[in-house]
Amino acid sequence: MFGFDALALARAQFAFTVMFHIVFPALSIGLASYLMVLEGLWLRTGRAVYIYLFRYWLKIFSLAFGMGVVSGLVMSYQFGTNWAVFSDKAGPIIGPLMGYEVLSAFFLEAGFLGIMLFGMNKVGRGLHFLATCIVAFGTLFSAFWILSVNSWMQTPDGFTLAADGRFLPTSWMRIMFNPSFFVRFPHMVLASYLSVAFLVGATGAWHLLHDRQNPAARMMFSMSMWMAAIVAPIQIGMGDLHGLNTLQYQPAKVAAMEGLFDTTRGAPLALFGIPNMQTEHLDYAIEIPHASSLILRHEWNGEVQGLKAWPVADRPNALVVFWSFRVMVGLGFAMLSIGLASLWLRHKRRLYDSRVLHWAVVAMGPSGLIALLAGWVTTEVGRQPYTVFGLLRTADSLSPIAAPGVAASLAAFAVVYFLVFGSGVLFLLKLMAAPPHSGETGPDPQMPARSSGIMPGPVLVAGE
C-alpha cells in the first residue's frame, strides 16, 4: 500500500503510539517529583506559596497521568498485535519485567494517587505527604521496569538461546541490570526532570510577562531555572557516559550518530551534514577536526569505526539517527545556555525582570520533551535492524499481518489519538494558561478523574 510494506507500517504504528504515550509518563515522572519537593518545602517552611503551586500543578499532573494510563493500555497489546514473533521469542524475558511494572508500580500509583489528589483534608498532612512520596517513587519504579526492558533489548544479557530461537532467562539480576541499564535509566529520569523544568519554567515566564509581581509565578520560574542550571550540565555529562556505553556495546549506532562511514583515526565531529546511505558519504559536511575522537575516545587520534565496518544489511539508518541526535544535543546545550543565563541574571538581580529571558524560556517550553523524543528516536532507530540487538532482526520479529490491515489500523490510531489526546493537550494548556493565584484549590473532588485510581476522592468524601 503506497509502496510501504507491512514491516514499515508496523514500525510506523509502534513509533506513533509509543511516542504519543511516552510524553505523558515523562510528564508524570517529572511532575510527581516536583510535587513532592513542593509539598516537602511547604511542610518545612509553612510558606503558602508552595501549597498554591502544589495545587496548581496537581491538576495538570492528574490529567497527564490519566492520559498516560489510557495510552499505555494500547501499548500492552501492541507487542502481540504487530510483533508476535518477538513476543513469542523474547516474551519469557521481557514479559515478567513488564508484568512487574503493571503489578507493582501501577497499583501502587493507582492506590495512593487518590489520596494525593483528593485526600489532603481527609488523612492529615503527614500521611498525605507520604502518599505523594509513594506516587513519586511509583513513577520512578515504573520507569525502572520499562527502562530495564528497553535496555535488555539494546544490550541483552543473562539468557540462553533455545533451539527454537526463544530467549530463556538464566539470571534475572543480569537481565534487569544489563550493561546499558545503568546509563539509560538515569538519562531518562533526568530527561523527564528537564522536560518538566522547562514546562514549569515556561508557564512561570508566561505569567511573569503579564504580571512580574505574581509570587507563585516568580517561585515556579526561579525553581525551574535552578533545575536548568543544575540538571542540564549533569544530563550532558550523563549523555556523554551513555555515548561511551553505546560505543562499547553498539558501535554501529555511534557511527550512525556521527554520520561516519569510513573507520577513521582522529575522526572529525560533523556539526552539519546529510548522511547518504546509498553513496555511503556524509554530504555537505561541516566538521571540527579530531573532535569526535576526542569525545568518544578521549584521544586526539583515537580510532572511531565507520558504518562501512558492517554489512549494508546490518546498518541503522544514519540520516535519521544523525539528525535526531543533533536535535537532542542541540536542545541540551540550549537548555544549558538558559541555565547559565539565569545564573548570571539572578546574580544581577534581574531574574524576574528580563523579558528576553522570559520569552526565551516560553519558546523553550517544549524543548525538554522534544529532546526526550529525539533521544528515543536516536536509540531506537540506532538499534535497527534488530529488536533484540545483534540477535533478533526487526524483519524477523513481525506478526504475520498484511500491509492493508496495518495501514488501516495506523490511520485509525492517528485519527483517534489526535482527537483524544489533542483535546487532552488543549485542556492541559488551558490549565497552564490560568495564572497561579493564592487560594488555589487543586483538583475538584467533585470531578471524577481517569487517574484517580481505585481510591479516588469520592471514596474519601464518602468515607468521612
Next chain:
Amino acid sequence: MMTLPWLDLPMVWAGLIAVAVLAYVLLDGFDLGCGILFAIEHHDEDRDVMVNSIAPVWDDNETWLVLGGGGLLAVFPLAYATILPALYPTMIGMLLALVFRGVAFEFRFRATTRGGRQAWDIAFGVGSTVAAFCQGLTLGGLVQGVKVVDRAYAGGWWDWLTGFSILCGIALVVGYALLGATWLIWRTEGELQERCRGYARTLGGTTLGLIGVVSLWTPMLNPAFQARWFGWPGIVLTSPVPVLVALLAWRFWRGLKRREEASPFLCALGWFVLCFVGLGISIFPAIVPPSITIWDAAAPPESQAFLLVGAVVLVPMILAYTGYAYWVFRGKVRPGAHYH
C-alpha cells in the same frame, strides 16, 4: 533461579489468568453496560447518576484487562503471540473504543459547552458499545479456533468474522447491558430504577435466549467440545451448568417481580460466571483452541516463577483494596450526590 517442581506452574497461571479475565468481564461488564444504556437514557441528570454510580470503581475494573494482557505475554507468550495477530482488528477496535470511552468519562465533566458535553456523552456511549461488541467478537473468534502453524498464526485477515463471532458480539453487548441495568436497579432509586427494571426484563430474556443459542452452537464448532459436553462421563460435569442457569433464571424473575434490589444483579453475574465455566469446560486444557494447550504455550518455569512471587503478594492486596472501595460505596447514588 528457584524452581518449584511440586507445582504445576502452567496450571496455577492458567487459573490466575482465568480469574483476571473473569474479574474483568464481571466488573467492567456492568460499567460498560451503563455506557451502553446511554443509547436509551437521554436525560442529563440520569446520565450523571449512571456515571457517578460507576465513577469510583471503573478505573480499577479496567485494570484487570491490563493485567490479563501483560500476564499473558509474561507467562503464556505463545498464546499472546498467536491470539493477538489472529484477532488483530477486534483487539485494535476494542482498544481504540476503550481509549475513547476512558477520556470521555473525564472530559464530559470538563466540557464547558453543551455541544462539547453531548459529543463526549456520545463518545462514552458509542465507545462502551463498540468495546463490548469487539470483546464478543474476540471471544467468538478465539473459541471457534485459531489456526496456528509453527508457533505463528497461519490464518487470514478475516478468519475471526463468522456468524458465530458476530452472535457472541451481540450476546456480550446485550449481556453487559443487562449487567448495567441490574447494577442500576441496585444502586439507584425512583424513576431511573423503575425504567431499569423494565430494561432488565427485556434484556434478561434476550440474554437467556442468546446464551441458549451460543451454548448449542459451541459444541458444533469442534468435535472435541461435543464429546466433552454430551459424552460419558463428561456429562456428569456439564449437565449441572444448564440446570444452574435455569435456577438463576427463576430467581432472577422472582427478584424482579418482588422488587428486590440486589438479587437481579447477582443472578446476572451468576449467568456470566456459569457461561465462563462452560467456556472453560469446552476448551480446557487448550488456551488457543484447537491446538495449543496451556503447557505448549507456557513460558519457561523461571519466567513463570519469577512473576508468580509478585502476583502472590500483590493480587491479594489489590483484591482487598477493591473490596474496600466497593464497601465504602455501598448504598444508593442520588442525583448530585457526588458530582455536579
